[in-house]
Amino acid sequence: MTPRSLPAALLLSLAGVAAAHAQGAPASNSDGEQISVKGANGAPACVTCHGARGEGNPAAGFPQLAGIGAKYLTEQLEAMANGSRVSPVMAATARALNPAQQAAVAQYYASLPSPLNIDRLAATAMHPVQPADTGAWLATRGAWDKNVPACNQCHGPGGIGVGENFPALAGQPAAYIAGQLRAWRQGQRPPGPLALMPAVATRLTDAEIDAVSAYYAGLPKAADLLASQGARP
Secondary structure, three states, X not given: OXXXXXXXXXXXXXXHHHHHHHHOOOOOHHHHHHHHHHOEOOEOOOHHHHOOOOOOEHHHOEOOOOOOOHHHHHHHHHHHHHOOOOOOOOHHHHHHOOHHHHHHHHHHHHHOXXXXXXXXXXXXXXXXXXXXXXXXXXXXXXXXXXXXOOOHHHHOHHHOOEOOOEOOOOOOOHXXXXXXXXXXXXXXXXXXXXXXXXXXXXXXXXXXXXXXXXXXHHHHHHHHHHHHOOOOO
C-alpha cells in the first residue's frame, strides 16, 4: 500500500503524531524520574550533580532541586536553554531537553520531599539579630536605607520558599546563591517577579552578597542547633 492509497483521515492522524513528537509530546512524572537518573538526548543524568534525591551538592556548589516549584524549575530550564539565564554548566543540558521533557523533570523534582526542616527554619526568623551580623540582618530586616527589602519577605521565614515563584534559599550552597546574585547584577538572569532581583542585587556590595549567601547556606545547621538548645525567641 502506498501513501497515496491511505485514507486521508489516517494520513492526518499520522501527521499529527509526527508533529507532536517533534514538539515534545506530554511527558509524565515517571519520564522526569527517568531523565533525572539516565539523562536524555545526550544530556547527562541530573543525579550526577544534584544528588540521588535532588538534595544538591553543597561542596561542589550544585543547588538543591527537591521540593522547588515546578513552574520555577521549568522557567529556569527554558531560560538556560534560550540563553537569557547564562549558565555554562547547564546550557547544553537544558537545550538537549524538549519542552515536555523540561516540564517532566521539573514536575518530578517538585514532587520530591524537601530535605529542609521547615518548622525549625521558620522559627529562626523569630530570633533577634544584630546589625553587625550582616547576612542575618539582610535576610530578616533588609537594608531599607538603600531600598533593599528583607529576603524573607519574599522567600519566607527562614528562607523556606513561598509558592511557585520564590524558591527556598535555606541550605543552598553559598557559592550558588552568591553567583546568582552577581548574575542578576550583570544582567545574566531574567529579572523574575516584579523585576525585583536585579534591583536588589545591584544595591548590595560584594561583601553583603557573600554574607547573606553564607547565612542562608548555614541556616539549616543553625536552626538544628537552636532547636537542640531549646532556644526561644
